[in-house]
Amino acid sequence: xDTQKMGFNTICTHLGEIKDEQFKGAxxxxxxxxxxxxxxxxxxxxxxxxxxxxxxxxxxxxxxxEKGESALIFGSGxxxxxxxxxxxxxxxxxxxxxxxxxGGTANLVNEEFEKHGIEFSYVDTQTSEGFKEKIKPNTKVxxxxxxxxxxxxxxxxxxxxxxxxxxxxITMIDNTFASPVNQNPIxxxxxxxxxxxxxxxxxxxxxxxxxVISSEKNMDQIFQVAKNFGGSLSDFTVWMLERSxxxxxxxxxxxxxxxxxxxxxLEKHQDISAVYYPGLKSHPDYEIAKKQMxxxxxxxxxxxxEGLNASKFQKELRLIKSSMSLAGVESTILSPTLTSHAxxxxxxxxxxxxxxxxxxxxxxxxxxxDLTQDIQxxxxxxxxxxxxH
Ligand SMILES: *Cc1c(COP(=O)(O)O)cnc(C)c1O
Numbered sequence: 001x002d003t004q005k006m007g008f009n010t011i012c013t014h015l016g017e018i019k020d021e022q023f024k025g026a027x028x029x030x031x032x033x034x035x036x037x038x039x040x041x042x043x044x045x046x047x048x049x050x051x052x053x054x055x056x057x058x059x060x061x062x063x064x065x066e067k068g069e070s071a072l073i074f075g076s077g078x079x080x081x082x083x084x085x086x087x088x089x090x091x092x093x094x095x096x097x098x099x100x101x102x103g104g105t106a107n108l109v110n111e112e113f114e115k116h117g118i119e120f121s122y123v124d125t126q127t128s129e130g131f132k133e134k135i136k137p138n139t140k141v142x143x144x145x146x147x148x149x150x151x152x153x154x155x156x157x158x159x160x161x162x163x164x165x166x167x168x169x170i171t172m173i174d175n176t177f178a179s180p181v182n183q184n185p186i187x188x189x190x191x192x193x194x195x196x197x198x199x200x201x202x203x204x205x206x207x208x209x210x211x212v213i214s215s216e217k218n219m220d221q222i223f224q225v226a227k228n229f230g231g232s233l234s235d236f237t238v239w240m241l242e243r244s245x246x247x248x249x250x251x252x253x254x255x256x257x258x259x260x261x262x263x264x265x266l267e268k269h270q271d272i273s274a275v276y277y278p279g280l281k282s283h284p285d286y287e288i289a290k291k292q293m294x295x296x297x298x299x300x301x302x303x304x305x306e307g308l309n310a311s312k313f314q315k316e317l318r319l320i321k322s323s324m325s326l327a328g329v330e331s332t333i334l335s336p337t338l339t340s341h342a343x344x345x346x347x348x349x350x351x352x353x354x355x356x357x358x359x360x361x362x363x364x365x366x367x368x369x370d371l372t373q374d375i376q377x378x379x380x381x382x383x384x385x386x387x388x389h
Contacts, residue, residue, distance in 0.1 A: 003064065008181070009249040016060035017242075018053055028057060030239045047232050050223065054238040061245060062201070065180040066193050068213035072226060073238060077176065077196025078104050079231030080210030082112075084192060085141070087225040088170050091117035093140040096131055098155060099124050100148035100352055102174060102196075103340055124351075128159035135167055145174035147289070150301045150336040150360040151276045151353055152177075154285035157292050161189030170218075176200070179327075181252035182295040192218055199327035200298075202244050203251050209233050209241055251329060251365055255298030258371065259363040263300050265372050271308060271379050276301040298363040299326065301336075303355060308382050310335055310357045316378035319370055326362035331371055333361050 003015055018028035031053045036045035045051050050059070050072050063071035074080040085108070089095060097109060099122045109120050121134040131142055142164045146155040157173065164171045172192040173185045179200035185193050195201055197209035210231075212222055226232070233241075256279075263277035275282075278289035279296030289296060304310055314322055314333060323332035324339055334340065337356045341349055349355075363371070 006064075008065070011061060011064050012248050013246045015064050016057040018057050028054065028239065028242060030054060030235060032235050047235060048230050049227055050232055052235050052238075054235045054242070055232070058238050058242045058245075061242065062195075062211050063213050065245075065248075066175070066213040067184045067186045068193065069216045070219040071211055071213040072219060072222060073197070073233050073241070074210035074212070074226070074231045075233045076208050076231070077102075077194070077198055077210040078108065079229070080196075080212045081105055081174070081194050082108055083226045083229050083231055084172060084194060084212050084222050085109075085143075086116075086229070087222045088141050088172075089113075089116075089118045092119075092138060094119040094121070094136050094138045095141040095143060096121050096123060096134040096139055097143040098122070098126055098131075098145060098148070100126070100151070100153055101143075101145055102149060102176070103343065105143075105145070105174065107343075126153055126155045128156060128163045131160055132163055135163075135169070139167070139169055141170050141172060143172045143174075145177070146183075147177045147278055147297060147299065149177065149299075150340065150358065152278050152283070152297075152299060152301065154278055154283075154289045154292075156288045157183075157185050157188040157190060161185075161191075164191075165189065176327075177299055178293060178297055179248065179252050181249055182256065182293050182297050186213070188292060191215070192222075197241055198325065200252055201248060202241060203248065203327060203329060204244060205323070205325055205328035205330070207237055207240050207244065209237060252298065253295065254365045255363050256295035258365070258368045259298045259300050260296060261368045262361070262363055262371060266300075266302050266375075269379075271305045271383075272302050273305045274303040299360070300363065301358055301360045303357045303359070304379070304382075307386060308357075308379065309386070310359055311338075312385055313378050313382045314359065316381040317374055318377070319366065319374040320361070323362075326360075328362070329365045331362060331364035331366060333359055336360055 059071040123130045144155045171190045173190045174194045176196045176199050192214040195211040260279045266272045266275045277300040320331045
């Protein structure tokens with residue numbers, strides 16, 4: 001079939017797959033070789049060159065899902081992010097980043113960049129004017145992440161991409177939270193898309209991986225650094241990721257549906273004081289989200305009413321698991337103050353609007369009634385515990 005015409009779920013299921021010519025098996029065979037005969041001087045296959053049969057096959061699928069020309073798969077999201085940043089930044093360069101970043105990315109910037117003579121500025125107001133103010137003559141990259149963690153703030157992707165183009169600056173986006181199902185930043189003018197494939201692309205909380213998608217030209221520049229940094233993914237895990245992505249479309253659409261239902265239910269609940277979900281009309285960035293997203297994703301945050309203890313509530317949940325990671329088929333919950341944002345000071349958290357009672361929920365594919373029921377029973381138990389005090 002003409003791959004140009006394939007729809008999303010067909011790309012997920014088929015594009016790039018390796019035909020098993022020998023045994024006619026239904027799925028791509030795994031090639032675990034680290035050593036291949038020289039076909040000719042141009043093609044030296046080697047896992048750290050990102051060009052084994054399985055790596056190449058999956059890269060095609062991921063590139064197509066994000067509407068890019070080419071992609072590389074990495075051993076983790078951070079391997080993809082660090083390699084890509086260092087491919088476009090050198091001593092004397094400057095990067096503008098939004099403040100609300102994945103913690104690992106913020107650590108990379110704060111702990112490594114100065115050593116390498118790379119300057120950086122954070123933007124607190126996530127508007128294109130906010131980014132514009134921080135641009136300097138040596139600014140080479142603008143880096144965004146939307147929706148962000150944990151309050152699901154939205155950055156106007158096209159506005160930032162346009163601003164960057166006017167100033168000849170490369171744009172990068174961490175598209176992990178949205179996944180390619182809900183948002184394709186390349187269509188909106190972004191140059192480079194990054195993913196922690198550990199999250200929605202993997203989707204089952206059992207794979208650590210990353211991906212970068214861009215034009216052939218940019219990907220070649222990234223590859224030159226990638227082979228030196230050596231962050232490729234094992235072919236077995238590449239194969240696992242190919243299998244996982246077959247269901248990406250149906251998983252995330254179910255997660256979108258569940259999260260929207262849950263967000264609306266929580267918003268009406270008398271024991272919930274705040275809900276953060278970009279698909280709610282009450283979300284401050286709802287209009288931007290509506291413009292640039294196809295679905296609003298499976299991530300949401302909420303606060304329990306004053307007097308209801310968030311840690312106790314979390315312990316009383318029976319179906320929703322406490323877990324650091326996100327985006328699996330099972331629903332998971334965490335307290336940003338105690339986990340993902342524990343390293344920030346109290347003031348830094350307050351600046352980002354992260355209260356101690358905030359809970360971040362990664363909505364899975366379960367039946368939504370079972371999720372609301374679990375939350376309801378946990379709230380009731382916490383109320384009884386508070387009364388006993
Ligand atoms: C998890 C995550 C990362 C880092 O990915 P790893 O696979 O853990 O290295 C980067 N960005 C976002 C938004 C994430 O959620």
